[in-house]
Amino acid sequence: MGEPDPTDPDGRDGNVVCGFTVDLVEHAPRMPAGVSRVEIRLGGDTVGDLDYRTCSECRFGVLESVRVATAVRRRGLASHAVFAILSAHPAYQWSTSTITDTAEATAFWTALDWPGIGGTLPYCPHMRRADEHNP
DSSP: OOSSHHHHHHHOOOOTTTEEEEEEEOOOOOOOOSSHHHHHHHETTTEEEEEEEEEEEEEEEEEEEEEEGGGTTTHHHHHHHHHHHHHHHOEEEEEOOOOOOSHHHHHHHHHHTTTSSSOOOOOHHHOOOOOOOOO
16 A cells, blocks of 8 residues: 555555455556545455545545445455555544444444544545546
8 A cells, every 4th residue: 555565566465354365456546636446355356445535735535435245244354454545644634435324334433443533524625626637
């Protein structure tokens, strides 16, 4: 996450989470402060992804969505991906999009101990500008 790792040429991290070898594959934004995506892969299959934005000028990040296949939920895969994103952007202030009011979503965010503001979606001017250029 963050800067490319020359020892990891295919952009995967290969960590083991709850007995699964997990690869996180990052897709960089098309422009600064645009949407980035991290795919969660098990055995080469994409089982989830997260969309997020960061602005290096404002040191602000927004986690926009977290999606994980039902069959592999509650195994720490999404949490692993979220922590990788947070670790790649230290000292950033974080927020999320609106959080769905379900027992499953509540359990996820409670277990995650999210360090930011949940359920609000303020964007910095650079993120809004990125949206204007990439509708």
